Amino acid sequence: MKKFYLTTAIDYANGSPHLGHAYEKILADVIARTQRLLGRETKFVTGLDEHGQKVQQGAEAEGIEPQLRCDRIAEEFKDVLGKLEISHDDYIRTTEQRHKEVVGELLQNLFDAGDIYQDEYEGFYSTRAEQFLQEKDKVNGEWPEIFGEVTRITEKNYFFKLSNYQDWLIEYIQNEEGFILPEYRKSQVLEFLKDPLNDLCISRPIERLSWGIPLPFDPDYVTYVWFDALVNYVTAAGYGTEEFNQYWPADVHVIGKDILAPPHAVYWPIMLKASNLPLPRQILAHGWWTTSGAKMSKSTGETVSPLALADQYGADAFRFFVMREMTVGQDAEFSLERFSSRYKGELGNDLGNLVSRLLHMCHQYFGGTAPDQELNEEVEQNLQARWKETAAKTLEFYETYHFHQALEETIGFVRAINKYADERAPWKLAKSDDPNDGKALATSLATMLEGLRLANELLAPVMPGTHAKICQCLSQEPVKVWSDRLEWSNRLAKVELGQKIILFPRD
Numbered sequence: 001m002k003k004f005y006l007t008t009a010i011d012y013a014n015g016s017p018h019l020g021h022a023y024e025k026i027l028a029d030v031i032a033r034t035q036r037l038l039g040r041e042t043k044f045v046t047g048l049d050e051h052g053q054k055v056q057q058g059a060e061a062e063g064i065e066p067q068l069r070c071d072r073i074a075e076e077f078k079d080v081l082g083k084l085e086i087s088h089d090d091y092i093r094t095t096e097q098r099h100k101e102v103v104g105e106l107l108q109n110l111f112d113a114g115d116i117y118q119d120e121y122e123g124f125y126s127t128r129a130e131q132f133l134q135e136k137d138k139v140n141g142e143w144p145e146i147f148g149e150v151t152r153i154t155e156k157n158y159f160f161k162l163s164n165y166q167d168w169l170i171e172y173i174q175n176e177e178g179f180i181l182p183e184y185r186k187s188q189v190l191e192f193l194k195d196p197l198n199d200l201c202i203s204r205p206i207e208r209l210s211w212g213i214p215l216p217f218d219p220d221y222v223t224y225v226w227f228d229a230l231v232n233y234v235t236a237a238g239y240g241t242e243e244f245n246q247y248w249p250a251d252v253h254v255i256g257k258d259i260l261a262p263p264h265a266v267y268w269p270i271m272l273k274a275s276n277l278p279l280p281r282q283i284l285a286h287g288w289w290t291t292s293g294a295k296m297s298k299s300t301g302e303t304v305s306p307l308a309l310a311d312q313y314g315a316d317a318f319r320f321f322v323m324r325e326m327t328v329g330q331d332a333e334f335s336l337e338r339f340s341s342r343y344k345g346e347l348g349n350d351l352g353n354l355v356s357r358l359l360h361m362c363h364q365y366f367g368g369t370a371p372d373q374e375l376n377e378e379v380e381q382n383l384q385a386r387w388k389e390t391a392a393k394t395l396e397f398y399e400t401y402h403f404h405q406a407l408e409e410t411i412g413f414v415r416a417i418n419k420y421a422d423e424r425a426p427w428k429l430a431k432s433d434d435p436n437d438g439k440a441l442a443t444s445l446a447t448m449l450e451g452l453r454l455a456n457e458l459l460a461p462v463m464p465g466t467h468a469k470i471c472q473c474l475s476q477e478p479v480k481v482w483s484d485r486l487e488w489s490n491r492l493a494k495v496e497l498g499q500k501i502i503l504f505p506r507d
Protein backbone atom coordinates (compact mmCIF):
# COMPACT_ATOMS: atom_id res chain seq x y z
CA MET A 1 0.00 0.00 0.00
CA LYS A 2 1.38 3.39 -1.00
CA LYS A 3 2.03 5.64 1.97
CA PHE A 4 1.65 9.40 2.07
CA TYR A 5 5.10 10.87 1.54
CA LEU A 6 5.81 14.55 2.00
CA THR A 7 8.96 16.62 2.06
CA THR A 8 10.12 20.18 2.66
CA ALA A 9 12.93 22.07 1.01
CA ILE A 10 16.19 21.19 2.68
CA ASP A 11 17.66 24.33 4.24
CA TYR A 12 21.05 25.71 3.29
CA ALA A 13 23.68 25.05 5.90
CA ASN A 14 25.10 28.53 5.54
CA GLY A 15 23.22 30.48 8.16
CA SER A 16 20.95 30.21 11.14
CA PRO A 17 17.30 29.16 11.01
CA HIS A 18 14.78 31.99 10.69
CA LEU A 19 11.05 32.52 10.40
CA GLY A 20 10.94 31.46 6.72
CA HIS A 21 12.52 28.07 7.50
CA ALA A 22 10.33 27.64 10.56
CA TYR A 23 7.11 28.47 8.72
CA GLU A 24 7.77 25.95 5.98
CA LYS A 25 8.43 23.17 8.47
CA ILE A 26 5.29 24.04 10.43
CA LEU A 27 3.26 24.09 7.22
CA ALA A 28 4.53 20.65 6.23
CA ASP A 29 4.05 19.38 9.76
CA VAL A 30 0.41 20.44 9.74
CA ILE A 31 -0.06 18.56 6.47
CA ALA A 32 1.65 15.47 7.92
CA ARG A 33 -0.39 15.55 11.11
CA THR A 34 -3.61 16.02 9.11
CA GLN A 35 -2.83 12.99 6.97
CA ARG A 36 -2.12 10.86 10.03
CA LEU A 37 -5.37 12.01 11.64
CA LEU A 38 -7.17 11.02 8.46
CA GLY A 39 -5.78 7.56 9.03
CA ARG A 40 -3.11 7.56 6.32
CA GLU A 41 0.31 6.15 7.02
CA THR A 42 2.66 9.05 6.49
CA LYS A 43 6.35 9.69 6.06
CA PHE A 44 7.49 13.26 6.55
CA VAL A 45 11.03 14.24 5.70
CA THR A 46 12.98 17.43 6.10
CA GLY A 47 16.71 18.09 6.16
CA LEU A 48 19.79 20.12 5.39
CA ASP A 49 21.51 21.07 2.14
CA GLU A 50 25.17 20.98 3.10
CA HIS A 51 27.37 21.28 0.02
CA GLY A 52 28.44 24.29 -2.00
CA GLN A 53 30.64 27.30 -2.23
CA LYS A 54 29.08 29.32 0.57
CA VAL A 55 29.40 26.49 3.06
CA GLN A 56 33.00 25.92 2.03
CA GLN A 57 33.78 29.63 2.35
CA GLY A 58 32.02 29.89 5.71
CA ALA A 59 34.11 27.04 7.05
CA GLU A 60 37.32 28.56 5.66
CA ALA A 61 36.51 31.87 7.33
CA GLU A 62 36.08 30.07 10.64
CA GLY A 63 39.19 27.97 10.04
CA ILE A 64 37.33 24.68 10.49
CA GLU A 65 36.39 21.72 8.32
CA PRO A 66 33.13 22.21 6.38
CA GLN A 67 31.72 19.02 7.88
CA LEU A 68 32.25 20.35 11.37
CA ARG A 69 30.47 23.56 10.51
CA CYS A 70 27.59 21.60 8.95
CA ASP A 71 27.33 19.39 12.03
CA ARG A 72 26.96 22.44 14.21
CA ILE A 73 24.41 24.09 11.92
CA ALA A 74 22.45 20.83 11.66
CA GLU A 75 22.12 20.81 15.45
CA GLU A 76 20.86 24.39 15.36
CA PHE A 77 18.20 23.58 12.75
CA LYS A 78 17.19 20.37 14.52
CA ASP A 79 16.82 22.27 17.79
CA VAL A 80 14.31 24.56 16.14
CA LEU A 81 12.37 21.56 14.78
CA GLY A 82 12.19 20.15 18.29
CA LYS A 83 11.11 23.46 19.75
CA LEU A 84 8.32 23.80 17.18
CA GLU A 85 6.99 20.25 17.72
CA ILE A 86 7.76 19.20 14.15
CA SER A 87 6.87 15.52 13.76
CA HIS A 88 9.26 14.56 10.96
CA ASP A 89 10.14 10.91 10.50
CA ASP A 90 13.55 11.47 8.97
CA TYR A 91 16.13 14.25 8.78
CA ILE A 92 18.27 13.97 5.70
CA ARG A 93 21.65 15.60 5.38
CA THR A 94 23.24 15.72 1.94
CA THR A 95 26.65 14.79 3.31
CA GLU A 96 25.35 11.38 4.42
CA GLN A 97 26.70 8.33 2.66
CA ARG A 98 23.22 7.11 1.69
CA HIS A 99 22.68 10.33 -0.23
CA LYS A 100 26.07 10.41 -1.94
CA GLU A 101 25.45 6.91 -3.24
CA VAL A 102 22.06 7.77 -4.73
CA VAL A 103 23.37 10.95 -6.36
CA GLY A 104 26.26 8.96 -7.84
CA GLU A 105 23.93 6.30 -9.18
CA LEU A 106 21.49 8.72 -10.79
CA LEU A 107 24.31 10.72 -12.37
CA GLN A 108 25.96 7.60 -13.74
CA ASN A 109 22.68 6.35 -15.25
CA LEU A 110 22.00 9.70 -16.92
CA PHE A 111 25.56 9.86 -18.20
CA ASP A 112 25.28 6.34 -19.62
CA ALA A 113 21.98 7.23 -21.27
CA GLY A 114 23.59 10.26 -22.94
CA ASP A 115 21.59 12.84 -20.99
CA ILE A 116 24.75 14.28 -19.44
CA TYR A 117 27.60 15.46 -21.65
CA GLN A 118 30.77 17.48 -21.31
CA ASP A 119 31.15 20.79 -23.05
CA GLU A 120 33.31 23.82 -23.03
CA TYR A 121 31.62 26.80 -21.50
CA GLU A 122 32.69 30.21 -22.50
CA GLY A 123 31.09 33.18 -20.92
CA PHE A 124 30.83 35.65 -18.09
CA TYR A 125 31.48 34.58 -14.59
CA SER A 126 30.91 36.33 -11.27
CA THR A 127 33.37 35.31 -8.59
CA ARG A 128 31.33 36.94 -5.87
CA ALA A 129 28.07 35.17 -6.78
CA GLU A 130 29.92 32.02 -7.93
CA GLN A 131 27.70 32.03 -10.97
CA PHE A 132 27.85 32.05 -14.75
CA LEU A 133 26.08 35.06 -16.17
CA GLN A 134 24.30 35.89 -19.37
CA GLU A 135 23.83 39.16 -21.21
CA LYS A 136 20.29 39.29 -19.86
CA ASP A 137 21.65 39.56 -16.31
CA LYS A 138 22.90 43.06 -17.13
CA VAL A 139 20.91 46.04 -15.95
CA ASN A 140 21.08 49.06 -18.26
CA GLY A 141 24.03 47.46 -20.01
CA GLU A 142 26.04 47.07 -16.76
CA TRP A 143 26.63 44.15 -14.42
CA PRO A 144 24.80 44.89 -11.18
CA GLU A 145 26.84 45.51 -8.05
CA ILE A 146 25.83 42.16 -6.47
CA PHE A 147 27.98 40.28 -9.00
CA GLY A 148 31.20 42.06 -8.04
CA GLU A 149 33.97 41.57 -10.58
CA VAL A 150 32.73 39.83 -13.74
CA THR A 151 35.28 38.13 -16.01
CA ARG A 152 35.16 36.12 -19.22
CA ILE A 153 36.23 32.58 -18.65
CA THR A 154 36.41 29.31 -20.52
CA GLU A 155 35.80 26.17 -18.54
CA LYS A 156 34.95 22.57 -19.27
CA ASN A 157 31.90 21.34 -17.44
CA TYR A 158 29.16 18.76 -17.53
CA PHE A 159 25.67 19.62 -18.73
CA PHE A 160 22.28 17.98 -18.39
CA LYS A 161 20.10 17.94 -21.51
CA LEU A 162 17.09 19.84 -20.25
CA SER A 163 16.24 21.00 -23.75
CA ASN A 164 15.33 17.47 -24.87
CA TYR A 165 12.44 17.41 -22.43
CA GLN A 166 11.01 20.89 -22.76
CA ASP A 167 8.00 20.01 -24.94
CA TRP A 168 7.15 17.01 -22.82
CA LEU A 169 7.27 19.14 -19.64
CA ILE A 170 5.07 21.90 -21.03
CA GLU A 171 2.44 19.36 -21.99
CA TYR A 172 2.68 17.62 -18.65
CA ILE A 173 2.23 20.82 -16.66
CA GLN A 174 -0.63 21.98 -18.86
CA ASN A 175 -2.52 18.72 -18.45
CA GLU A 176 -1.75 17.71 -14.89
CA GLU A 177 -4.22 19.54 -12.71
CA GLY A 178 -3.07 20.11 -9.15
CA PHE A 179 0.58 19.35 -9.93
CA ILE A 180 1.63 22.90 -9.14
CA LEU A 181 -0.18 24.57 -6.28
CA PRO A 182 -1.53 27.18 -5.86
CA GLU A 183 -2.94 26.91 -9.36
CA TYR A 184 -1.95 30.51 -10.25
CA ARG A 185 1.74 29.63 -9.98
CA LYS A 186 1.31 27.23 -12.88
CA SER A 187 1.09 30.07 -15.37
CA GLN A 188 4.36 31.50 -14.04
CA VAL A 189 6.05 28.18 -14.68
CA LEU A 190 4.58 27.95 -18.17
CA GLU A 191 5.73 31.51 -18.79
CA PHE A 192 9.26 30.49 -17.80
CA LEU A 193 9.04 27.57 -20.22
CA LYS A 194 8.19 29.84 -23.16
CA ASP A 195 11.87 30.58 -23.78
CA PRO A 196 14.05 27.72 -24.99
CA LEU A 197 15.68 25.96 -22.03
CA ASN A 198 19.45 26.07 -21.78
CA ASP A 199 21.03 22.82 -20.75
CA LEU A 200 21.87 22.85 -17.07
CA CYS A 201 25.49 23.04 -15.95
CA ILE A 202 25.69 20.45 -13.20
CA SER A 203 29.36 20.44 -12.27
CA ARG A 204 32.18 22.51 -10.88
CA PRO A 205 35.88 21.68 -11.26
CA ILE A 206 37.19 20.32 -7.98
CA GLU A 207 39.95 22.94 -7.77
CA ARG A 208 37.29 25.64 -7.49
CA LEU A 209 34.84 23.72 -5.35
CA SER A 210 35.91 20.73 -3.35
CA TRP A 211 32.93 20.62 -0.97
CA GLY A 212 30.57 18.56 -3.09
CA ILE A 213 29.75 15.07 -4.30
CA PRO A 214 32.27 13.84 -6.93
CA LEU A 215 30.93 12.93 -10.36
CA PRO A 216 31.20 9.14 -10.63
CA PHE A 217 32.45 9.39 -14.22
CA ASP A 218 34.99 12.18 -13.68
CA PRO A 219 36.72 12.61 -10.30
CA ASP A 220 38.00 16.05 -11.30
CA TYR A 221 34.50 17.45 -10.80
CA VAL A 222 31.85 17.63 -8.12
CA THR A 223 28.16 18.03 -8.80
CA TYR A 224 26.73 21.41 -8.15
CA VAL A 225 23.66 22.62 -6.25
CA TRP A 226 20.46 21.18 -7.68
CA PHE A 227 21.67 17.79 -8.84
CA ASP A 228 22.75 17.20 -5.29
CA ALA A 229 19.95 18.91 -3.34
CA LEU A 230 16.85 17.77 -5.24
CA VAL A 231 17.90 14.14 -5.17
CA ASN A 232 17.45 14.16 -1.37
CA TYR A 233 13.75 13.48 -1.97
CA VAL A 234 14.39 10.07 -3.52
CA THR A 235 17.27 9.24 -1.18
CA ALA A 236 15.04 9.72 1.84
CA ALA A 237 12.32 7.62 0.23
CA GLY A 238 14.85 4.76 0.14
CA TYR A 239 15.86 4.81 -3.54
CA GLY A 240 17.39 1.47 -4.42
CA THR A 241 15.73 -0.34 -1.52
CA GLU A 242 12.52 -2.35 -1.34
CA GLU A 243 10.61 0.28 0.59
CA PHE A 244 11.07 2.89 -2.14
CA ASN A 245 7.83 2.01 -3.92
CA GLN A 246 5.87 2.41 -0.72
CA TYR A 247 6.80 6.10 -0.70
CA TRP A 248 7.65 7.21 -4.19
CA PRO A 249 6.22 9.19 -5.93
CA ALA A 250 6.04 11.86 -3.25
CA ASP A 251 2.55 13.15 -2.54
CA VAL A 252 3.70 16.68 -1.95
CA HIS A 253 6.90 18.69 -1.96
CA VAL A 254 6.45 21.76 0.22
CA ILE A 255 8.74 24.59 -0.93
CA GLY A 256 8.98 28.38 -1.13
CA LYS A 257 7.96 30.23 -4.28
CA ASP A 258 11.57 31.27 -4.94
CA ILE A 259 12.62 27.71 -5.69
CA LEU A 260 9.62 26.69 -7.76
CA ALA A 261 10.74 27.70 -11.26
CA PRO A 262 13.10 26.52 -12.42
CA PRO A 263 14.41 24.11 -9.75
CA HIS A 264 11.34 22.18 -8.59
CA ALA A 265 9.01 22.70 -11.52
CA VAL A 266 11.57 22.32 -14.32
CA TYR A 267 14.86 20.67 -13.32
CA TRP A 268 13.35 18.15 -10.94
CA PRO A 269 10.56 16.81 -13.19
CA ILE A 270 13.06 16.49 -16.03
CA MET A 271 15.64 14.76 -13.81
CA LEU A 272 12.97 12.26 -12.76
CA LYS A 273 11.60 11.72 -16.26
CA ALA A 274 15.10 11.14 -17.63
CA SER A 275 15.74 8.68 -14.78
CA ASN A 276 12.48 6.83 -15.53
CA LEU A 277 11.02 7.73 -12.17
CA PRO A 278 7.45 8.94 -11.64
CA LEU A 279 6.86 12.61 -10.84
CA PRO A 280 5.63 13.89 -7.46
CA ARG A 281 1.86 14.32 -7.24
CA GLN A 282 1.97 17.92 -6.05
CA ILE A 283 4.40 20.77 -5.56
CA LEU A 284 3.07 23.25 -3.05
CA ALA A 285 4.80 26.63 -3.26
CA HIS A 286 4.25 28.89 -0.28
CA GLY A 287 4.87 32.61 -0.12
CA TRP A 288 7.34 34.64 1.86
CA TRP A 289 7.25 36.20 5.27
CA THR A 290 8.37 39.75 5.13
CA THR A 291 9.43 41.65 8.20
CA SER A 292 9.91 45.30 8.72
CA GLY A 293 12.53 45.22 11.45
CA ALA A 294 12.16 48.91 12.16
CA LYS A 295 8.48 48.59 12.92
CA MET A 296 9.11 45.71 15.28
CA SER A 297 11.85 47.46 17.14
CA LYS A 298 9.80 50.64 17.40
CA SER A 299 6.88 48.97 19.08
CA THR A 300 8.93 46.98 21.54
CA GLY A 301 11.99 49.07 22.15
CA GLU A 302 14.13 46.18 20.96
CA THR A 303 14.38 43.95 17.96
CA VAL A 304 12.52 40.73 18.60
CA SER A 305 13.31 37.64 16.59
CA PRO A 306 10.05 36.01 15.48
CA LEU A 307 11.42 32.64 16.57
CA ALA A 308 11.89 33.97 20.11
CA LEU A 309 8.10 34.21 20.29
CA ALA A 310 7.95 30.43 20.31
CA ASP A 311 10.11 30.46 23.44
CA GLN A 312 8.06 33.14 25.08
CA TYR A 313 4.53 32.10 24.17
CA GLY A 314 5.02 28.42 23.40
CA ALA A 315 5.25 26.46 20.16
CA ASP A 316 1.48 26.20 19.74
CA ALA A 317 0.77 29.91 19.84
CA PHE A 318 3.52 30.43 17.28
CA ARG A 319 2.27 27.60 15.06
CA PHE A 320 -1.26 28.94 15.29
CA PHE A 321 -0.14 32.41 14.37
CA VAL A 322 1.80 31.48 11.23
CA MET A 323 -0.89 29.13 9.97
CA ARG A 324 -3.71 31.55 10.76
CA GLU A 325 -2.02 34.58 9.32
CA MET A 326 -0.57 33.27 6.05
CA THR A 327 -2.69 32.32 3.06
CA VAL A 328 -0.64 29.45 1.65
CA GLY A 329 1.02 30.72 -1.52
CA GLN A 330 0.86 34.41 -0.74
CA ASP A 331 3.26 36.66 1.17
CA ALA A 332 2.51 37.90 4.66
CA GLU A 333 4.01 40.65 6.76
CA PHE A 334 5.22 39.62 10.17
CA SER A 335 4.56 42.00 12.98
CA LEU A 336 4.42 41.74 16.73
CA GLU A 337 1.14 43.64 16.74
CA ARG A 338 -0.49 40.99 14.58
CA PHE A 339 0.96 38.20 16.69
CA SER A 340 -0.26 39.86 19.83
CA SER A 341 -3.72 40.49 18.44
CA ARG A 342 -4.21 36.83 17.42
CA TYR A 343 -2.77 35.65 20.71
CA LYS A 344 -4.97 37.82 22.88
CA GLY A 345 -8.05 37.59 20.69
CA GLU A 346 -8.60 34.19 19.13
CA LEU A 347 -6.40 32.19 21.48
CA GLY A 348 -6.86 34.05 24.76
CA ASN A 349 -10.39 35.47 24.60
CA ASP A 350 -12.13 32.93 22.40
CA LEU A 351 -10.50 29.59 23.16
CA GLY A 352 -8.63 30.15 26.42
CA ASN A 353 -11.56 31.82 28.18
CA LEU A 354 -13.98 29.12 27.07
CA VAL A 355 -11.77 26.45 28.60
CA SER A 356 -11.17 28.24 31.89
CA ARG A 357 -14.70 29.45 32.55
CA LEU A 358 -16.27 26.17 31.45
CA LEU A 359 -14.07 24.09 33.74
CA HIS A 360 -14.63 26.58 36.52
CA MET A 361 -18.41 26.24 36.20
CA CYS A 362 -18.28 22.44 35.96
CA HIS A 363 -16.38 22.37 39.27
CA GLN A 364 -18.54 24.99 40.90
CA TYR A 365 -21.90 23.50 39.94
CA PHE A 366 -21.18 19.78 39.46
CA GLY A 367 -18.12 19.08 41.59
CA GLY A 368 -15.98 18.49 38.49
CA THR A 369 -18.06 15.69 37.00
CA ALA A 370 -19.31 16.35 33.47
CA PRO A 371 -23.12 16.54 33.49
CA ASP A 372 -25.49 14.83 31.02
CA GLN A 373 -27.10 16.67 28.17
CA GLU A 374 -30.64 16.33 29.48
CA LEU A 375 -32.43 18.54 26.95
CA ASN A 376 -32.04 18.98 23.22
CA GLU A 377 -33.80 22.21 22.36
CA GLU A 378 -33.42 24.61 19.50
CA VAL A 379 -30.28 26.30 20.86
CA GLU A 380 -28.55 22.93 21.25
CA GLN A 381 -29.71 21.77 17.82
CA ASN A 382 -28.40 24.98 16.25
CA LEU A 383 -24.98 24.41 17.72
CA GLN A 384 -24.98 20.79 16.59
CA ALA A 385 -25.91 21.84 13.06
CA ARG A 386 -23.18 24.47 13.14
CA TRP A 387 -20.72 21.77 14.17
CA LYS A 388 -21.63 19.58 11.20
CA GLU A 389 -20.98 22.45 8.87
CA THR A 390 -17.72 23.38 10.62
CA ALA A 391 -16.41 19.82 10.55
CA ALA A 392 -17.16 19.34 6.85
CA LYS A 393 -15.71 22.69 5.82
CA THR A 394 -12.65 22.44 8.03
CA LEU A 395 -11.72 18.98 6.77
CA GLU A 396 -12.03 20.23 3.22
CA PHE A 397 -9.86 23.23 4.04
CA TYR A 398 -7.24 21.02 5.68
CA GLU A 399 -7.10 18.67 2.72
CA THR A 400 -6.77 21.50 0.22
CA TYR A 401 -4.14 23.39 2.24
CA HIS A 402 -6.40 26.33 3.11
CA PHE A 403 -5.20 26.35 6.67
CA HIS A 404 -6.02 29.95 7.53
CA GLN A 405 -9.63 29.18 6.61
CA ALA A 406 -9.61 25.90 8.53
CA LEU A 407 -8.60 27.85 11.63
CA GLU A 408 -11.00 30.67 10.96
CA GLU A 409 -13.82 28.15 10.73
CA THR A 410 -12.76 26.29 13.88
CA ILE A 411 -12.34 29.45 15.93
CA GLY A 412 -15.67 30.58 14.51
CA PHE A 413 -17.18 27.45 16.03
CA VAL A 414 -15.50 28.21 19.37
CA ARG A 415 -17.17 31.63 19.22
CA ALA A 416 -20.47 29.92 18.47
CA ILE A 417 -20.02 27.89 21.69
CA ASN A 418 -19.41 31.12 23.60
CA LYS A 419 -22.50 32.65 22.03
CA TYR A 420 -24.50 29.58 22.99
CA ALA A 421 -23.23 30.02 26.55
CA ASP A 422 -24.45 33.60 26.57
CA GLU A 423 -27.86 32.43 25.35
CA ARG A 424 -28.25 29.72 27.97
CA ALA A 425 -26.45 31.76 30.65
CA PRO A 426 -25.64 28.85 32.98
CA TRP A 427 -24.44 31.33 35.66
CA LYS A 428 -28.06 32.58 35.88
CA LEU A 429 -29.59 29.10 35.73
CA ALA A 430 -27.37 28.05 38.64
CA LYS A 431 -29.12 30.57 40.86
CA SER A 432 -32.57 29.11 40.19
CA ASP A 433 -34.38 26.40 42.20
CA ASP A 434 -36.63 25.43 39.30
CA PRO A 435 -35.90 21.78 38.26
CA ASN A 436 -36.26 22.77 34.60
CA ASP A 437 -33.50 25.31 35.05
CA GLY A 438 -31.47 22.53 36.65
CA LYS A 439 -31.86 20.45 33.49
CA ALA A 440 -30.99 23.45 31.35
CA LEU A 441 -27.89 24.07 33.46
CA ALA A 442 -26.67 20.48 33.05
CA THR A 443 -27.49 20.63 29.34
CA SER A 444 -25.69 23.90 28.78
CA LEU A 445 -22.44 22.73 30.36
CA ALA A 446 -22.62 19.30 28.70
CA THR A 447 -23.20 20.97 25.34
CA MET A 448 -20.32 23.37 25.82
CA LEU A 449 -18.03 20.53 26.90
CA GLU A 450 -18.92 18.50 23.83
CA GLY A 451 -18.47 21.54 21.60
CA LEU A 452 -15.06 22.20 23.11
CA ARG A 453 -14.07 18.55 22.75
CA LEU A 454 -14.95 18.67 19.04
CA ALA A 455 -13.30 22.02 18.30
CA ASN A 456 -10.22 20.69 20.04
CA GLU A 457 -10.13 17.70 17.70
CA LEU A 458 -9.84 20.05 14.73
CA LEU A 459 -7.05 22.04 16.37
CA ALA A 460 -4.85 18.96 16.75
CA PRO A 461 -2.77 19.36 13.54
CA VAL A 462 -1.89 22.97 14.32
CA MET A 463 -1.68 22.99 18.13
CA PRO A 464 -0.77 19.47 19.23
CA GLY A 465 0.32 20.57 22.71
CA THR A 466 -2.82 22.58 23.43
CA HIS A 467 -4.88 19.74 22.01
CA ALA A 468 -3.28 17.34 24.50
CA LYS A 469 -3.81 19.75 27.41
CA ILE A 470 -7.50 20.19 26.60
CA CYS A 471 -7.87 16.42 26.18
CA GLN A 472 -6.38 15.98 29.63
CA CYS A 473 -8.90 18.40 31.10
CA LEU A 474 -11.67 16.38 29.47
CA SER A 475 -10.20 12.98 30.50
CA GLN A 476 -9.65 12.03 26.87
CA GLU A 477 -6.62 10.52 25.16
CA PRO A 478 -5.06 12.84 22.54
CA VAL A 479 -6.45 11.94 19.14
CA LYS A 480 -4.51 9.57 16.88
CA VAL A 481 -7.09 9.14 14.10
CA TRP A 482 -10.10 11.43 13.77
CA SER A 483 -12.68 8.95 12.49
CA ASP A 484 -15.71 8.90 14.85
CA ARG A 485 -14.13 11.40 17.21
CA LEU A 486 -15.52 14.13 14.98
CA GLU A 487 -19.12 13.11 15.66
CA TRP A 488 -21.32 14.90 18.15
CA SER A 489 -21.71 12.44 21.03
CA ASN A 490 -22.26 12.18 24.75
CA ARG A 491 -18.91 10.58 25.41
CA LEU A 492 -18.03 13.12 28.08
CA ALA A 493 -21.07 12.44 30.28
CA LYS A 494 -19.96 11.58 33.83
CA VAL A 495 -16.23 11.88 33.19
CA GLU A 496 -14.11 13.51 35.88
CA LEU A 497 -12.83 16.82 34.56
CA GLY A 498 -9.47 18.40 35.23
CA GLN A 499 -8.99 21.65 37.10
CA LYS A 500 -9.37 24.99 35.38
CA ILE A 501 -6.27 25.93 33.38
CA ILE A 502 -5.00 29.11 31.75
CA LEU A 503 -3.91 28.07 28.27
CA PHE A 504 -2.69 31.39 26.95
CA PRO A 505 -1.56 33.57 29.83
CA ARG A 506 -1.28 37.30 29.38
CA ASP A 507 2.17 38.67 29.99
Ligand code: MSP
Pocket residue numbers: 008009010011012019020021023024049229230231232254255256257258259287288289290
Ligand atom coordinates in the same frame (compact mmCIF):
# COMPACT_ATOMS: atom_id res chain seq x y z
N1 MSP B 1 18.73 24.57 -0.09
C1 MSP B 1 17.73 25.15 -0.93
C2 MSP B 1 16.56 24.22 -1.15
C3 MSP B 1 16.89 22.88 -1.71
S1 MSP B 1 15.46 21.88 -1.82
C4 MSP B 1 15.95 20.55 -2.67
C5 MSP B 1 17.21 26.44 -0.28
N2 MSP B 1 17.51 26.62 1.02
S2 MSP B 1 17.08 27.92 1.86
O1 MSP B 1 17.60 27.70 3.19
O2 MSP B 1 17.48 29.11 1.20
O3 MSP B 1 15.51 27.94 1.92
C6 MSP B 1 14.81 26.85 2.46
C7 MSP B 1 13.31 27.10 2.33
O4 MSP B 1 12.96 28.21 3.16
C8 MSP B 1 12.89 27.45 0.91
O5 MSP B 1 11.72 26.75 0.53
C9 MSP B 1 12.62 28.93 0.99
O6 MSP B 1 11.61 29.37 0.11
C10 MSP B 1 12.15 29.06 2.43
N3 MSP B 1 12.29 30.44 2.88
C11 MSP B 1 13.44 31.13 3.07
N4 MSP B 1 13.11 32.42 3.42
C12 MSP B 1 11.77 32.56 3.45
C13 MSP B 1 10.88 33.55 3.93
N5 MSP B 1 11.27 34.73 4.30
N6 MSP B 1 9.57 33.21 4.03
C14 MSP B 1 9.10 31.95 3.78
N7 MSP B 1 9.93 31.01 3.34
C15 MSP B 1 11.20 31.36 2.85
O7 MSP B 1 16.56 27.21 -0.97
